[in-house]
Amino acid sequence: MVPDTDLQLQTALKALQDVIRPALDPANKAAHEQLGLTIASLAMVRSHLPLLNQRDRAELRVLITMADAVRATGALHGQLQLFDGFGALLDDPLVDMAALHQARAELSDRIAGVVALVEGGPLQETVARAVVDSSAASFRLARSWFQAAGFETGGGLPAIETLLAEAVYE
Known part of the structure; x- marks a missing residue:
């Protein structure tokens, strides 16, 4: 097998369309529906492969903006460094995708931790509003990402390529 993700996805899609689909019982509408959704999802993943690094960077940028909004609420109580260091990854053009994924997960967890920490307290609504207000960019990015699959x-x-190229997420 060739270690080429695009070729592997193309082969899987061809097998699903040319071998699996004709073998399905025509009366099994649920199976046909699920196969169609699977084919559409894999085709979308394949078309977005060249954009994965840009998307990871965009999502980290959105989380950094959210962290800054949470920091501005005063909810960090002396732990101002809690959200520091993540921007450096965006400055490194050679940072690998695994590091970006890990940073996104870590920053997201830290933001969630602050939200949980202030729950029931006087800053709960303020922090929640900061998170919700800064989430619009993330939703726009996600909606654009799935647009090509018809969702x-x-x-x-805008098309995801345009959105990522313009670095406009709001």
Whole structure:
């Protein structure tokens, strides 16, 4: 097997379409529906492979903005360094995707930790509002990402390539 992700996805899609689909019982509508969704999802993943690094960077940038909004609420109580250091990854053009994934997960967990820490306290609403207000960029990015697969039919969103190239997420 060739270690080429695009070729592997292309082969899997061809097998699903040319071998599995014809072998399905025509009366099994649920199986046909699930196969169609699987094919659409794999085709979307394949088309987005070249954009994965840009998307990871965009999502980390959005989380950094959210962390800054949470920091501005005063909820960190002397732990101001809790969100520090993540921006350096964006400055490194050679940072690998695993490091970006790990940083996104860690920063997301830290933000969630602050949200949990202030729950029931006087800053709960303020922190929640900061998170919600800064989430719009993340939702726009996600909606644009899935637009090519037909999951976003409302229109009005730029193509994911345009959104990532322009670095406009709000």
